[in-house]
Amino acid sequence: MGLDASRLIKAASGFPLPPGIHFSYGTAGFRADGSILDCVVFRAGIVAALRSLNTGSTIGLMITASHNPIQDNGVKIADPNGDMLSQEWEPFAESLANESNLENVVQVVEDFMQKNGVFKVSASSGKVLLARDTRPSGGRLLDAAKQGVEAIAGVSAEVIGVLTTPQLHWMVRATNRGVGASEHDYYSQISSGFKCIVDMIPMRKNLASPSELVIVDGANGVGAMKLSGLQAIIPNVQLNVRNCGSEGGILNELVGADYVQKERKFPQNFGHASDLTKIQKSEDAEGITLRLLDGDKILTLLAIFIQKHLQELRSEVHWLSSVNFGVVQTAYANGASTKFLKENLGVEVVLTPTGVKHLHHKAAQYDIGIYFEANGHGTVLFKEEFFAVLTKTAPSEFRTEAAYKAARLLLAISDVVNQAIGDAFSVLFLVESALQYMNWTIQDWDAIYKDLPSRQLKVQDRAVLRTTNSETKVTHPQGLQSAIDMEVAKVTCGRAFVRPSGTEDVVRVYAEAATQDEADCLARGVAIHVHNLAQGVGLPP
Ligand code: 16G
Numbered sequence: 001m002g003l004d005a006s007r008l009i010k011a012a013s014g015f016p017l018p019p020g021i022h023f024s025y026g027t028a029g030f031r032a033d034g035s036i037l038d039c040v041v042f043r044a045g046i047v048a049a050l051r052s053l054n055t056g057s058t059i060g061l062m063i064t065a066s067h068n069p070i071q072d073n074g075v076k077i078a079d080p081n082g083d084m085l086s087q088e089w090e091p092f093a094e095s096l097a098n099e100s101n102l103e104n105v106v107q108v109v110e111d112f113m114q115k116n117g118v119f120k121v122s123a124s125s126g127k128v129l130l131a132r133d134t135r136p137s138g139g140r141l142l143d144a145a146k147q148g149v150e151a152i153a154g155v156s157a158e159v160i161g162v163l164t165t166p167q168l169h170w171m172v173r174a175t176n177r178g179v180g181a182s183e184h185d186y187y188s189q190i191s192s193g194f195k196c197i198v199d200m201i202p203m204r205k206n207l208a209s210p211s212e213l214v215i216v217d218g219a220n221g222v223g224a225m226k227l228s229g230l231q232a233i234i235p236n237v238q239l240n241v242r243n244c245g246s247e248g249g250i251l252n253e254l255v256g257a258d259y260v261q262k263e264r265k266f267p268q269n270f271g272h273a274s275d276l277t278k279i280q281k282s283e284d285a286e287g288i289t290l291r292l293l294d295g296d297k298i299l300t301l302l303a304i305f306i307q308k309h310l311q312e313l314r315s316e317v318h319w320l321s322s323v324n325f326g327v328v329q330t331a332y333a334n335g336a337s338t339k340f341l342k343e344n345l346g347v348e349v350v351l352t353p354t355g356v357k358h359l360h361h362k363a364a365q366y367d368i369g370i371y372f373e374a375n376g377h378g379t380v381l382f383k384e385e386f387f388a389v390l391t392k393t394a395p396s397e398f399r400t401e402a403a404y405k406a407a408r409l410l411l412a413i414s415d416v417v418n419q420a421i422g423d424a425f426s427v428l429f430l431v432e433s434a435l436q437y438m439n440w441t442i443q444d445w446d447a448i449y450k451d452l453p454s455r456q457l458k459v460q461d462r463a464v465l466r467t468t469n470s471e472t473k474v475t476h477p478q479g480l481q482s483a484i485d486m487e488v489a490k491v492t493c494g495r496a497f498v499r500p501s502g503t504e505d506v507v508r509v510y511a512e513a514a515t516q517d518e519a520d521c522l523a524r525g526v527a528i529h530v531h532n533l534a535q536g537v538g539l540p541p
Pocket of ligand 1 (some may be wrong): 028357
């Protein structure tokens, strides 16, 4: 089978490229104002269709701009295992998205197909699952993507409708593994894994106590809407979802994890005195202050929980003694978390550049790998072979009851986590089950280590900035790294780095130090150097 050029040109002519804009395949796909994305999304549909033919598997395509403002939108592609599109395909996706001449669009596709043998290893038919979040531009863009998929002969597009991004990734993985892949199956798997963990709690507390109430910020988006699917079937947790979008709230405006993490403020409709017994806060002289238990704290909690059971297995079951366990972070990880993981838990910690695709890839190399970005993106991965051993080992082969229980617990954890991609729903219930199992309060969890004070700022101009060593060092413009080193040397326990954002047209500055004043001062000092050396066009106030 070859490419039907006239079919492709005819379909593509309905989606002209807006002039004068270059679309970049950023940290996680294309993102821009939703009004100018039709062409890019149509062409991403072509990429997904070809990827399906190339892998002989079902592929996913998601219309979303995650934490960006409501007027933005974007498109991401999920590979057969449910992870992000192979990075080898990103340059192709980018050149296709930016080709202004229609005849050349066919040429770009044909060249890529030939070079990569797209049809050589492939099936004669393919399938792409399409979904979107609740953004107003989503319906129109989903239709453009569908037309892109269908422009490639032999590939069908199945529109699932409104889903969270991790749900789509999960469904793609489940479809390709030949197991139940419906939205209902997704909820059932999380719920049964969670139930299995809480059923194994050594000394069950009164699970109906008010401390099991979890208040969730729905960020006025798809998460709020979908959480109700779990609410009904999750035992032992009472969910109170706020910012559901129904009272006029706007997606990601003064709400959402990104807002809370970057601004260090409560989302709207949180932080009232009435919440005091329900969520984690302390009171200072000014009133209520926020305590943020971010991706680093989640990672640390899960590492403690998993390592405890893994150690049980390693010591009792000799063929599991060599099972390896590692954690993956980015440069944004608070220095105190990395220190705790290495020195107190003795686990291997690896750094990668920002973006789930990098962390996921690294974590997949361990028998059990946990990855989290400080912003909360993350999950736990179980290597297929290790998972198979756990599943197939008969109860009698475990020397002790404790080892058998540890194996069952790890299997239950693997059900609750979304192994395709980081997923706030599964992480929420994994954290809750870990706390319940270990009989920890949120305060116990928070006390594992004390964060070093940090500050993040944004500056221009990202186009000239180049980094290396998992984004911890600048290679261009010259002189910037030594200027940063000089600023770092001025403060106690200082650390700072800068990187071009992959989702916004800014340079991100990160600084941490022994005190908040020093962290603020360091961030400001570094931002000024970026401004001066990287053709800066504006400093934050
Ligand atoms: C995207 C990435 C996230 C990363 C963030 C960085 C995925 C699913 N999401 O949201 O991992 O932390 O971008 O944004 O890959 P930035 O490049 O603007 O700092």
